[in-house]
Amino acid sequence: MVVQLKLSIIALCAALVVTGCGGAGAVDANWKTTSGQTGDWRDEVIYQLLVDRFADGDLNNDLHVVPHALGLYQGGDWQGVIDHLDYLQTLGVTALWISPVVRNLETDANFDAYHGYWQQDFEHVNPHFGDLAKLRELVQKAHQKGFKVILDIVTNHVAQLFYYDINGNGSPDDNVYGAGCGEQPPADQQACPTPPVITHVTEYDPDYDPQGVRGYTSLGFSGPAPIRWIYDAAIDREPTAPGQNAGMAPAAQFGFQRDDWYHRKGRITNYGDREQVLTGDFPGGLKDLATERPDVQAALTAVFAKWIQAADFDGFRIDTLKHVDHPFWQYFCTHIREYCAGKTQIADPLQPDKPNAIVPPLSVPKQKFFMFGESFDGDDTLNGSYTQNQEVDSTFYFSQKFSVFDAVFKNGGPTRAIEDQFKRKQMLYAQVPNTDGIGIASTQAMVNFLDNHDVPRFLFDKPSLPALYNALAYLFTEDGIPCVYYGTEQEFSGGNDPTNRERLWDTGFRTDGATFQYIQKLIKIRKAYSPLRRGDLTITWSTDHVANEEDAGIFAFERNDGGKKALVVLNTSDKQTSETSTIQTGGNPMTTSFPAGTELTDVLELDGSAATSTITVGAAGALTVQVASRGAKIYVPSGDVVPLP
């Protein structure tokens, strides 16, 4: 009996050991990173999702959720993304851009950090979305299904974690200076201004001061305003981590808790002033990091390199690109590329007890780690400058969003603007690939988009599905990498933040909607025809006509991938069927590079069995194509037509 008892206990314990340890090792000691992108980033279709808004897969992290209050957490998480990878696969997108993962200030001014851009701790995950194991599980499972995963990062600022003690009273005040006359800063202003001025100053987020935010009393300025870190554990409003000794003597301060790691100049008030843009706090009191400092550069490079190793990401989408100086990007991007390529180690300067610490190396070199930045600006000279000198691989193409998708596809502007934008891109963005980069130049790797989380959705500004489809046709056929903002496929139409950050799960993840299927079809076409992904782009028609001219709203271009060609013709006019010709007004038809007699088939209209729309190229490549209002045609030589995947 004793023997039997002993055996039964051993059996029980063995079972417990097996069940107890079966899962954890896979996400810990055995964690391995992968080799990343083996193909061409132009073959990808990026899907931008806000984790909090995509799907709620784990009810247990729904802390403080107020359903449908879109300024607050809604409950989406990484488990939700895992649960709906099939939905994304059905749509056809191939790369997931997920919102920031790091721990954030929980809430500020009655708005939550559901978006992830209010960083408090660079090295730990936001528990609203899961833990590190869940993040790894998401990336692993996404990789298994063929997705790339791009992490959204911010190097420019941290959350509103300290205030400027302007009046020296040790509390964060909201002050009003002046009774309408005279007493507001600057103190030397004695005369009563006209009109009378009342100055409102919040010590959380004072206006930009080129000398740095200064202390001020009724007697005048009193030198640099000390910053005071706030301790409010209930909302994670704590000094930035990693770091030590916030608020103590400068010599004792360490890491991101050093006062001098921040510019401390106050909030940007003039976006035309580059110095303000680079050194001012981002609106909302987001404290600007002194990224020109070598120690800050090293620290930010280390913390984000760690995330590549920790979760096996394939790329970075980089926030607030234009708010950080060029030398930083040259340092950061170069080091990240070399780290991914296995050519360098990155020091980890944030471990005070380990002066020689390094970021753990990747398991295998990660190829073609993609870094594209958000320069929220229409100035291509500025945006393009960040792609030069080994900085980012490309940018999130804001200038095209403004000058093409807004001006032309939403507002009916002349398609000549598209050609102009194309020329600016070719001229102002890097034309050679970065060393150890993605292997293609910025001009070919722009991340194209119609809308995103910072701007109203396309359908808000232009509540027209035909217009949306028209714009999508261009998005998926132009050169570069298309990026779809989550919910576009479900016809979301939210306006400005936060109404453009709807909860996707309220749609039931339907895949039978017309727009879902239209995007699905465009992606299939893009995948089926390499010229639409990798081909050189030549514009064959653009026009200044926007009224009732025969070519009003027409834009056409060819794409040529080593002799494989496609021709895309779009009509952006809301009013009429137009054509690629001005013969009636004394002009000429469009000429293409196709040989005379080539039969072209419109694969967008193709129903999968027989050609429904073919056209034959005339002499000298002449081709007059009629396209209905807001229509699009994607032609390939009939001999090249293949069944869609």
Added chain:
Amino acid sequence: MMKSRQILVAVCAIVASLSSAARIWAAPPASTTTTQQPSVPPVTPPKATGESARGDVGSPPEPVATPTGFDFGSYGRVGVGADLRGHEGYPTNVVSHGSRLEEAPYLELDFYYSRTIHDDPAKRWRLVLTPAFAAGDLFHYSGDFTSHLAIRNAYVETQNLGLPGLRLWVGSRMYRGDDIYLFDYWPLDNLNTVGAGASYQRRKFEVALHAGLNRLDDLFQYETLEVPPRGLGPAGQSTVLDRPRFVASLKLTQQFGNFPGAKVSLYGEVHVLPSGEYTDPTTRAKTPLPADLGWVAGAQLGGWLRPYVFLNLWLRVAGGLAAYGELTVPTGLDPTRKVTDAREVVGALSANWESKHVGVMLGAYVRRFNDAGPGPYTPASYTEGIIAVRPHVYLSEYFHTAVELSYQARQADGVDFVANRVLTPQVFRFSVLPLVAPLGRGTYSRPQIYLIYTVSVMNNDARIALYDPTDFRYSNGVVHYIGTGVEWWFNSSYR
């Protein structure tokens, strides 16, 4: 991972090897108290004499032996210690049920009133009322008059009324079986409900049935909202969620022999939680809370050679709600807001051996817990285990010395939020307790007045798991506890 497996295998091997001690099974003491029960033989408990003698230590009589009329009993422990670094001493456990040596003070006051029925001495009824004070609320430590008071028992029972061997009770009751004294842990059955029960004992077979309700003031089970007053005046209250948990238990026990003897118990619980609806107080949005179930199946095998020389083995498997225990809310819900897949598996051991000069207490358990939340890698799921041995040397009739050695470890399935890796906290502990036992020899002899010194050696993961980096305890891998304490029980109403 291998490291954790090795740890668990080591614990299991030790537990298994100890089953050899079954050769010296012996009867446990007659009864103990609210927070410590050695195994109790189902019949013929040794009569308490209040005298100290090997095999008949000064353990209190079983509650049923309280006389007619008013009677009083108590369980209590009070202690204080320092860490030799200028702080109050503190416990160092990383498992759910670790060493009890540094537990916070706790006090139960048992009041009984009992009468015979129709002057038949075999038939009785009695009231059991047990207020208890917890959480270390000692006025002379804090100067604070506030105390946390709970009514741990408030029930009336009849004995042998209608049928010899039949007990009936109704009221609010701690309802539980044998424990592992060293860990203050009931590995098989430990219920707290308001309800009713019956037990019937015939010869050496006993069946005990119980059913009751409990409902925590938690939004998982209970919610009130303010509503406008009917007229003028303060806001009214509306109860929008009230779903008490129904818990029923059945225990079958068969005893074999007296001294030496053995017993086998089979045990089961059913938990039923009705559906409800949570209402967001701000938006009044409704969230359905589906009905849910829980279950426990378990067994106990106990044996004894003579009083206080015993071995108990337990196996408990719990699912659904019951995996979390009966007086708790789940730590994780599945996507349907249920906990169907939650599991708890426990294998446990408790033993005691006595001789004239030496006594030895032994306890161990291995516990596997699976949380109901989605995904396999959650830190809410874990495996843990502990083994402890406490030999006593009786230097004289009243002056004893005990030492306690223990090892405990835990491993979560998921990554720790702070460490960004899986933690395997482990603690080795060594304690010395010179003690005075006014009632004489015996590991279960109480009261026990003692001095204590404990040194705990914690690995880094233990410190990370237990403390925030800003906590003064975070930096201490070697923890001292030096202090004094007392534990007593008599006439305690532990079941």
